[in-house]
Amino acid sequence: MAAVSTDELVKLLGPVVAGASADLEDVVIRKAGARSVVVVTVDRDGGVELDAIADISRRISDILDENDVMGQTPYVLEVGSPGVDRPLTEPRHWRRAKLGNRLVKVATVDGNQLTGRVEDFDNDSVVVGVQGQAARRLAYSDISKAVVQVEFSTPKGDE
Numbered sequence: 372m373a374a375v376s377t378d379e380l381v382k383l384l385g386p387v388v389a390g391a392s393a394d395l396e397d398v399v400i401r402k403a404g405a406r407s408v409v410v411v412t413v414d415r416d417g418g419v420e421l422d423a424i425a426d427i428s429r430r431i432s433d434i435l436d437e438n439d440v441m442g443q444t445p446y447v448l449e450v451g452s453p454g455v456d457r458p459l460t461e462p463r464h465w466r467r468a469k470l471g472n473r474l475v476k477v478a479t480v481d482g483n484q485l486t487g488r489v490e491d492f493d494n495d496s497v498v499v500g501v502q503g504q505a506a507r508r509l510a511y512s513d514i515s516k517a518v519v520q521v522e523f524s525t526p527k528g529d530e
Contacts, residue, residue: 381398384431387430387431391426391427393419394415396414397410399412406444409447411450412453413451413452414467416470424450424451427450428450462493465489465492469489469490473519474487476517477499477509477516478515479513479514481513486520487500495510496508497511
């Protein structure tokens with residue numbers, strides 16, 4: 372059997388992950404000697420806890436075995452949640468940042484940068500409130516990169 376593509380795995384695994392009330396964020400296939408490593412990243416609002424990761428991992432393993440998509444190639448399955456450095460690229464990522472009152476750093480395509488909290492979002496844009504400045508609405512197409520910032524203290528007003 373020919374090597375399975377990432378797109379094939381996304382189509383196969385998307386409904387499995389959705390059935391566990393989570394979102395399929397990424398699938399990566401890496402070669403590791405004679406075997407492959409299938410890395411699946413999942414998330415949900417409020418984060419995905421370890422028990423849920425274990426459940427999703429079992430579901431994915433079962434569907435991979437049932438469909439024999441990996442053929443005769445031995446593989447290792449790794450299922451996890453995204454790291455804090457994952458870029459915000461989908462409206463659901465902005466929703467999660469808003470729900471968690473997370474600080475975000477945004478670089479725009481014109482070279483500007485701003486850091487603030489997500490005040491609102493829709494399918495086309497996000498509103499970022501920057502302390503001491505007027506909130507800015509940014510179209511997703513005007514954002515070159517956006518990531519959640521790690522904070523070591525509670526934001527004022529959330530104590």
